Amino acid sequence: MTPTNFYDAETNCVINNGHLASSTNGFVNSFISEMAKGIISDNGAQIWLGSTINSTNWTDGQPFSYKHWAKGEPSLSNGCVTMQISTSDWYAKSCNTPFPYFCEINASASEAYPTTQPIFVFYNQNWTEAEKICVQKSAHLASIHSTLENSFLVEFAQTGFSVSDGMDGYTWFEWQTLIGLYDSYGNGDFKWTDNSSIDFLNWGSFWPNKPGQPTGVGLTTDEVTGEPGYFQHWFDSYQSVEYRAFVCKKAAKLS
Template identity: 30%
Template sequence: MWKYLLLSIYVFISFIKADNFECPSETIRPANSFYCYSFNSQLLDFSGANSMCDLQNGTLAYIDSAFTNDVVASKARNLSWDQYWIGATVVKQTMNDATVRIWTWVGTDRYLKYSDWGINEPNPNNKYAVVQTMDFTWKSKSCSENRPFVCSIPIKINLCDDGWTHFNETNSCYKVFYNKNWDDAELVCRAENAHLASIHNENENNFVVDLAKTGIIMEINNTTWIGLHTLSSNTGDVSSYTWTDGSSLDYSNWGVNQPDKGGEACVQLFSDEITYKPFFVKQWNNEACNSVLRNFVCKKKSNLIQK
């Protein structure tokens, strides 16, 4: 099971843009690792050390390769440690009516796919593992010995750039900007590698409203530009409207008698109630493209690259 889960994680991670991993301060991340590693000089037994790792949202170190073992052990050697706890531990399982000891990673059912035991190790009387910085090999120990320890903490993935908000349903990022006409708003979005927001279902419409709203009853121009517009002179023709990001027009939420034929070719979203049409909240209205509205919402794909 874990083999396939780790493969899935690898595929997921490989589709993340390289700059969007985040580790806690004072930790290290070996290249291509899914974990950040913290180094803790406090001398604790295995159980106490793992409890401290839990407070860091991790476990005692998971070591998945010789490369990771070398990187972590080199750092520990530089700290003048001689041995340190990692997360390898023994569990007992019944197989064919016999009880066997199996080395796993603490807190999981993952067997050790990689190990680097020293000569005559592991000792069958011991249930926990340390790494020796002298030669980076592993040695089994009893739980009661006090040692420094290394924790592994799953990497945090930044799905959106700073200031942008992720919406899981669309795997897209959104950000509110202010005080532009429609054309200038689209230019601002494009400078951010985005477009004015396209909206494809009620949930996304509500999400954009929640981002842009103030909670105050507004005048007509205190509304929100979205990415819908028409190049047709017949602005009342719903079928002529398109999204600037090229996505399909598969959802709409027009207000009553909208769009109208007044020559207004761009679309605003009523993210707040307005004084003369309070019932229009969350609905759409076509508006003159040169009107300067209170805000607009840009949308772009997240840093999880879809292939």
Template identity: 30%
Template sequence: MFNISKSAKRIDNTKTALVSTNSTDFWIGANDLITAGKWAWTDGSNYLYTNWAPGQPQVGKDCASSRLSDGRWMANDCLLSKAYTYSLPPQPAFTCPPPPTCAPIITHAPVVCTPRQCTPHCDSEWTYFSQTDSCFKVFFGQKWDDAEAFCVEQGGHLASVHSEQENTFVANLARTNQKQSNPNELTWIGLKASGNEWKWTDNTKTDYINWAPKQPDNPGKENCVELAQDTSDHGWYENWNNENCNTVMRAFVCKKKSIS
């Protein structure tokens, strides 16, 4: 997973971070796509530092860029093509115990302390989310039932979501390999209608929902749930929509418990 670069205290505005380009500015991860006028970072971290140029941000322009000349920020149309930088969060892929110690004893035989091995949280190419101690991976091109069956084969289920932070995490992961902005190319998650209720396929509690405006609709016809991961879809970004389960979706996200 990655996020367009940000910092709670400062943005390192450096030309050397970019490949040679004729651009005068580059994208950073601040936007007000969810609530107009309320700027936030794409990774959900606290929005504590700003560096807007005079007269910025302009109303109606929802994504932030940073000028190469002075590092000041400007609001721009999110569909513009610009250079960008991104930051990779620390990946706690392994949990290592402290160095082993041996209790002092008197003996003529050698005393050997055998350290425990470091244990990975997730299988290779899966991404760890510490809040639910779970591993996630994005796959592509399946109907909902086929996607769920595939996730079960991987040892998990289509992703359940239990907080705003986890929802943002799944949305960011779902943008993997998305070559162009297309609001219609959404992502299956593991919520499905069961009578008058919506239930997760992993049988966890439905304790968080994030429906798009006027959703869900078409009861009995659209029983599976998709996540809008595309930042260009201003009204539905990170929101959920119910859809016909036989729709072949661009992506789907599997979730399983960590292996550590």
């Protein structure tokens, strides 16, 4: 976090098995901004993001397709990308200028979750596409079988700030995290995508409430402003709705 130039910042992130933060969509961009506000007292400060101005990819290899330039930016023909944390807008700066930075570290398995290997994917996807991505990784959207497991996934996937309807143009539930529970026909016959047993449920007070429609289930990993009872509970939603995050889970390899 100590202000440093772009190249040294990226090197420090790589040493720690990560990269400078990549901002691949509106959810992620807002998350980085809110996280930085909670750590850096000067909201007028800027932080490095993981790309040069003319690059086609972020330093972690993801396509540099989403952009959130401030008006009149990029103002340099060459340089690196910063974010002003008060507005989440991007600016072009000399790569040799020192700025604070955040590293994006790949999540790994936790001792608190010993029987599975969770994989956190920080992209906005709808339930159907999220499950497809999990299957491509030889996994499924996460199933939950205990209060401990539920709490672990909340801690694992949360952004750490309170969300609300209309925040950056999204509903409160679009900020939350998809899990593997689903109802194909809207008849209340919920199943886990990994075919594990339904031995634990943690519905919020008003859910499930989408009869007659195929639904996927979300976990409220961040508190909702004015709705304290939503946090850590589940809700059903249409499978076409995009969410901030989802968690894939695959069985641990047993030796």
